[in-house]
Amino acid sequence: MNFCSSCAQPVTWQVPEGDSRPRHVCVSCGTVHYQNPKMVVGTIPVWGDQVLLCRRAINPRHGFWTLPAGFMENGESTAQAGARETLEEANARIELLDLYTLYSIVQVDQVHFYYRARLLDLDFSPGVESLEVALFHEQDIPWDTLAFRTVSVTLKHFFEDRARGHFPLHTGVLPPLR
């Protein structure tokens, strides 16, 4: 951020009066430009004992496999965001179940949510952001070509919990890669 989005004057990086941390501040019009973490919401769409994954047609991680997920938008709930992303990326209709994983990724200022979900039919297909969409049995999950760590963590929890027969919420922090 170089300029004030209200008045187009240059911004400075300083601690606003009464605040405790530096922000982008416009010294011309006084606007403080707060920046906050973003939410990424996705689902684990299940059909029988198979899980739906999408192969990404966009960067980052073009060509890698992911659960359907994306940035939550203004004007929707977390649950709506998960269902929308599943429809957009996989043209898949789901019954949304409980929130299942919630991980903070501090180094990129994101919080990732995954809901369990039940696919309502097999009429899915790649959305514009996917190269292909497919169902995987546990033994066929492409662990080495998954796009994001929260996808791996969520799938690992899912298969462990499925073996035990219950699905508690998992929350935590994804540590930096090194």
Added chain:
Amino acid sequence: MNFCSSCAQPVTWQVPEGDSRPRHVCVSCGTVHYQNPKMVVGTIPVWGDQVLLCRRAINPRHGFWTLPAGFMENGESTAQAGARETLEEANARIELLDLYTLYSIVQVDQVHFYYRARLLDLDFSPGVESLEVALFHEQDIPWDTLAFRTVSVTLKHFFEDRARGHFPLHTGVLPPLR
């Protein structure tokens, strides 16, 4: 948003190529300025059978009572945000317990999180954003002067669940006021 924060030229409100919804777009440098919902994180600090509340010294809802909570900042986890806000608003040290309520408030583009928490000592006091901080028994909760609906909803769940002896996660959407 009137001007591009990268190059200071005026922005337009249009659907970027390959996107499905309008954004603030700079036609000069091509930057798309995404706006996404924000997270508010707080705690329910408990001491014995009492709950800690803060009376707000700032707007909105100056003078009303709230659980300690505030906007999640870049560079922290949801759990750290809850503990930080509790320290800032009430100078209170806590042991953070499980995530307890998670509500989307679609009309203001926010998601509110509350964690259960155990106060570690009685050495609390008003932070700069609080007029006073106090412990309340259930029968003394100032229901008519609570600052926010997610505070009321969280406290109602809390006292109901405490009577039952277990505290499941509650998630949902806060409907518009009318």
